[in-house]
Amino acid sequence: MAAQRGQRGGPGRKSAESAAPVGSGAPAASEVTTPMPAVDEQRARSIPEAAVARLAVYLRVLSAMAEQGATTVSSEELSSSAGVNSAKLRKDLSYIGSYGTRGVGYEVDVLVGQIERTLGLTHNHQVAVVGIGNLGHALANYGGFPGRGFPVAALFDVDEDLIGVPVGGLAVNHIDEIPLVCAQRGISIGVIATPPAAAQAVCDRLVAGGVESVLNFAPVVLQVPEHVEVRKVDLAVELQILSFHVARRADDDEETEPAANGQAKGVDRVVIGR
């Protein structure tokens, strides 16, 4: 196994969320009239992780707008399409040096380019999926990744019945071939969709094949070398966060909106879907 360290926020690593945001004192969109030059690497490293996630959303919205022929977009239009308030949008875009033009807003293609450079999307990232069960099949068959710059270029499993079987048009390889196939096909992102007990060994093979980014669906903390980035996806955690926000809204309602009989509203009266 390669040299070990904790998954994120381990020794020697700075948490993205705790980094001082660049441009937080930047002027609002209406105060500056020229777009700034491309974001530099240092600045990109200082963008809070939550803002990075929103940049990906803005990119999706902007790409759809560009497809429909839009050349400019106001911060109000973009924020409402992205489901983010416009002050937060302007702050997020200030991180990448984009302040818009008074009375015009943002040039769609310029903004797309700036966000793509910031997110490192100026070239394709070949993706390998390991563990072609329920989740792996869904990921391999999903047609939305290539168009976003993430073609699925290799599939791996340990199950002999799956080896050689095409899934989403790509034959499944045995996990023993992970290092060789990943190196040959220039895989840069590995997606782990195996049972948790298999995930660490799979991760080690991916790293041996030159993979430097891992998206882990298995409920286990992976140990990786310093140069490898791991993100964990846990839908249960997302549901818990959702539950927290619903509960917090209920608390807010309780404080600000007494019921008609003068009593505070209870949690069981939360209206979902606002």
Ligand SMILES: NC(=O)c1ccc[n+]([C@@H]2O[C@H](COP(=O)([O-])OP(=O)(O)OC[C@H]3O[C@@H](n4cnc5c(N)ncnc54)[C@H](O)[C@@H]3O)[C@@H](O)[C@H]2O)c1
């Ligand atoms: N993060 C989430 O929100 C989320 C949601 C669903 C599932 N999961 C996790 O994703 C993983 C896959 O779930 P699933 O429902 O697709 O399971 P599954 O049992 O349908 O598929 C697992 C696949 O992994 C393969 N496998 C087993 N050992 C392997 C190994 N050593 N190397 C390579 N492949 C191996 C199996 O042959 C099978 O094809 C599980 O760890 C599950 O807990 C996470």
